[in-house]
Amino acid sequence: MSMDFFSVVAFIIGLVFLFRGEFRIAERTVPRTQARTIAILLMAPLVIGFCTLSLLLDPTLIDLDDPMAAMDDPAVLQAATQAGIIQLGALVVAVSASVYLIYSLPRDSERSAPAQSSRPVPNMAAAPVPKTYPSIMTVSEAAEYLRVGEADIQALIDEGKLAAARTSSGYRIAKQVIDDYLAGDTER
Numbered sequence: 801m802s803m804d805f806f807s808v809v810a811f812i813i814g815l816v817f818l819f820r821g822e823f824r825i826a827e828r829t830v831p832r833t834q835a836r837t838i839a840i841l842l843m844a845p846l847v848i849g850f851c852t853l854s855l856l857l858d859p860t861l862i863d864l865d866d867p868m869a870a871m872d873d874p875a876v877l878q879a880a881t882q883a884g885i886i887q888l889g890a891l892v893v894a895v896s897a898s899v900y901l902i903y904s905l906p907r908d909s910e911r912s913a914p915a916q917s918s919r920p921v922p923n924m925a926a927a928p929v930p931k932t933y934p935s936i937m938t939v940s941e942a943a944e945y946l947r948v949g950e951a952d953i954q955a956l957i958d959e960g961k962l963a964a965a966r967t968s969s970g971y972r973i974a975k976q977v978i979d980d981y982l983a984g985d986t987e988r
Contacts, residue, residue, distance in 0.1 A: 804846070804849065804887075806891060807845045807846040807849055807887055807891055808846060810842045810843070810845055810846070810891060810894065810895065811842065811843050811845075811846040813842050814838070814839040814840065814841070814842030814843035815839070815843065816839075817835050817836075817838055817839035817842065818835075818836060818839035818840070818843070820835070821835055821836075822835055823835055824908075825902060826902060826903065827907045827908055827909065828902060828903070828905045828906070828907055828908060829905070829908055830901075830902060830905060834901055834905070837901065838898045838901055838902070841894045841897050841898050841901075842894055842895070842898055844890060844894055845887055845890040845891040845894050846887075848886065848887060848890040849883055849884070849886065849887030849890070852882070852883040852886045852887065853879065853880065853883035856879035856882055856883055857876065857879045857880075857883075858875065858879075933945050933975055934975070935974065935975050935976070936972050936973070936974055936975070937972070937973050937974075937975060937978070938969075938970060938971070938972065938973075939953050939954060939957075939964075939970055939971050939973070942973045942978055945975070945978060946978065946982075953973075954971075956981075957971055957973075961981070962977065962978070962981055963977050964977075
């Protein structure tokens with residue numbers, strides 16, 4: 801099979817991607833800008849092959865009265881072989897780069913999953929236990945309120961992410977501060 805066949809197939813696939821825009825492949829959704837990049841990559845080998853053949857082929861070798869006779873000329877065959885090798889290399893690079901661009905995207909299942917929080921306390925967004933808590937809590941009460949360990953609360957206090965007042969018996973934390981932290985409002 802001719803190398804031009806594979807380049808033509810890649811060119812047609814590139815045209816489809818170029819005009820279609822966003823597409824889904826391998827459980828990934830490729831955005832429009834990246835789809836256009838992939839399309840141009842897939843279209844390039846055919847163009848590179850024709851340009852290379854035009855540069856390598858001496859126009860004086862082809863007789864306009866009988867252009868098919870030039871196909872037996874060793875110089876024409878050598879130029880076509882060199883252009884084919886360059887076109888093959890361009891095709892391998894284009895397909896490899898396209899596959900890399902597609903597989904570097906996250907899967908749709910990973911993209912739709914909730915983003916991991918940078919907060920060190922797990923399960924903080926869970927609803928509080930339906931128990932009444934005082935408006936000012938100790939570290940252990942705050943840990944029970946958030947359903948996490950006391951060490952996690954202490955870490956938040958040490959990092960300055962949770963405001964607390966130091967007393968002789970330990971830290972005291974306002975319930976409103978914890979509720980604001982849960983809501984993501986850390987400006988207070």
